[in-house]
Amino acid sequence: MNYDLPPEYNALRRMLREFITEEIAPVAKKIDEDSVVPPELIRRMGDVGFFGVPFPREYGGMGAGELGYCIMMEELNRVCPSVATIIGAHIGIGVMSLYLDGSKALQQKYMPDLCSGRKIAAFALTEPNAGSDAAGIQMRATLEGDSYILDGQKMWITNGPIADVINVLALTDPALGARGGATVFAVEREWAGYTPGKPESKMGLHGSPTSLLNFDEVRVPRENVVGQIGLGFVTFMKALDIGRASLGAATLGGAQASLEASIRWARTRQQFGRPIAHMQSIQFMIADMAAEIEALRALVYRTAWLIDNGRPFIKEAGMCKLLGSETASRCIDRALQIHGALGLSRDFTIERGFRDARISEIFEGTNEIQRIVIASELMQGVGVRIRP
């Protein structure tokens, strides 16, 4: 067993960390305040490969696999969860659907621009009436000659307002329902009938725009079907499974940032004539954070290894998301407590971290749904089939 990262990944992490520290950290607060990531930053991130980490070099990706992708998400989310979420939705679920099941022609058409960040992808599953019950989607796609006509609404879509290519799931055969009757389509933002909504006003992730998407008789050529007709739900679930591992990596970065800030403040802040690091209650919080983070790190990187080595990983990826989001929430909560009033200051990082962390327990399948995913994987082994 070897717990050392291969040297290329250490080098990659170093480069990413340098870029993030130099180019993103100084503007992270402003990104939150202005609710926008400067397009120039997106362009520069694209130039070094942030938007295509796990995808092959021939498409302009980094060819760094799930492992590289997890490293990038960990480093990015330490500093700026807004940017991490833009990229997570872009790579982890958006481009991933295209990469997993898209035709060669479709991949060649879109992936180079997507991997370089010249174009941004979105993954549109959730609808006003279909959240956790993703199979309850109602959006229609009707065949008309050589095209499908898409009609309906998607909601809470990350990158909605800025996405150039939207992978959307719609019912091609309502009688069969989502499982068997839904298909993924790659839609371009310029196409008639497609209108993204205005960004939602959210508690956190202010720099990561989320919106409603309106599809009013959007004509999609048949070649823009991603994967097989009727099997779109499977494509989307596969992408979500992979996305959960990298979301776990992101939460790892967030938790680590909470720990580092806490250690620093515990050393600096003096009360009762000594640094608060000497108070046992503070020590316990820090020790608990560190222990949970260490366990999470082992889980996340093992799961990345499972994915890169073609092993079954669905249960573990669900665990990454579940354990990661709850660990990160606990860590930022403790960090806030350790920072006292400073923790609540909008001019300091903890408050933003607190607002940004909470969402991870909800999106990409709520933690309740994760528990169901994990349990059903476990129960399958004893012949029990669980349905949410």
Next chain:
Amino acid sequence: MRLLVLLRQLLDPAGMLVNRKAGKVFVNREEYMINPADKRALEAALQIKDATGAEVVAAAVGPARTEDALREARALGADRAILIKEDVAAPAGRFYEALCDSLGDVDLILTGDSALDTGEAVGPQLAEMVNMAFLGNAVQCALEGAVVRIVRRDVRDATQRAYNGVEADLPAVVTVTRSGPTPRYPHGGAIIEMYRDPEAVEIMTAADLGLDDSALQPAVVERGQSFPPEREFGKQMTVEEIAERMTP
């Protein structure tokens, strides 16, 4: 046109803790980096490559781990990278002098003005060894035909804000300061590729370069370390003393 960039790999100070009281340097994280001024020299070379299509060869002397610095240089755009795999205290200039001989045509050699971890200045020493023109402390560097032009701080200017142009005919050695061109970031995919390519870095030894033991005698040896006095807080100072500290 061939440019040779000399890189030194050194311990990243971010992982170091200097304890003046204990008189010790603690290395908490053993991570290495390219000497910051050398990295700017590499950037200057890559900009010349972008403008003229010149070939950029990166070279370094050091133990096996030094390969990382050269892989990074390749990922950044160097066409070739050569590691002189020797872990001896001999002056780096000796190796580079021999390397220039073995490479044949080298039109311009670029490197940092000094090494962060030793204070050594390889560039000016090498310029004399290989009998080339020398231009030091560049913040900008460009080629025009067979002439290299640099911009550097005007040493005669007390405000430290004036700059001066200097040029020389090729072949020449140029050193670049830490205020030189801001280094680019490599594409992450290039990093992965250069690490996976077993031929990304060419390895040479002193013997390959025809250097024997007599050429490998050290010129400078480290006898120990010392430390600045511990910081003393709250010490009263006069305005005059403070003013003195502020003037270069």
Next chain:
Amino acid sequence: MNLNDLQALMGEAIEIDEYRDLWVVDLGNTARAAPLLGEARRMADSLGAYLHYVGPADSGEAIALGADRVHPLAAAGADAAVATLAALFANAKPEFVFLAADETGNEVAARLAGRLHGGVVLNCIALRLDEAAREVVASHPVYDGAHYLDSAVTAKPQIFTVRPEIFPMPARDSGRTGEVEPVAASEPEHPSRDTGPAAHTPPATPLHKAARVVAVGRGGNDAATVEVARLLAAKLGAHFAGDRSAFDSGWIGKEDIVGVIGTEIAPDVYIAAGIWGDTLHRAGTEGAKFVVAIHPDASAPIFNAADAAVVGQPKDVLPRLLALL
């Protein structure tokens, strides 16, 4: 006993070291080079060697400051200095050479080391002569002064550039005698050409990366004094900033607040004028390498983090400091 007898006696050849004497090279900035004469004189005396001075200073003056032999050399560029000194040293074979550590001194010293196959240590801040080993162990800063290496040169000649401020100007002894020997100037083989003033705009450094920061707080400050602080910052090429109280007073923008609430800084020099220095402020300035604190109240916690403390009103202190720069 002559050398042959001695060799016969010992049964082996004795190598007589032909490198001898100490040389101080002055490239034109005599105020910086002259202090080296005092230190080199002491070394010459304990080694029983001669001290040479090569440079533009008046020979009588150089002798009065400690030189035994003076080699007049007009100030010229580095290329010319290297050519002339290399030729001179190829014959004279100096054992030790000292130059003032500045851009030109460092360049010439290193090029000479390359040309003469000697060894060089740059930017020394302390020199210790080991008479028995006939070597100088020199302390020189590494990692931007975080610590020093103590290095010795094992090749010949041993060349050092020395920070001028570490040695005092030697006492003048007008009774000393010495010789003057002319130097033959050599032409550089590959001269560089000065093309005159050039445009260069260094990239703007944001507050968190500024090498120098002057910051104000409300302690004893008023709008007029804040203007003086601003001038001081401009004079020092420093970033002008402040603490929370300065922001509350409208003297600085929000983006220029220094502290954990605001921007954390780690400059080489931090001048805090009228800043009280609570934890929130000081934790954001921990990385500052040299802190000057000016505050009217001697109990201000900023003094616990100050390398230089001035208890006084900024309105008195700042104008004086500005006038001295």
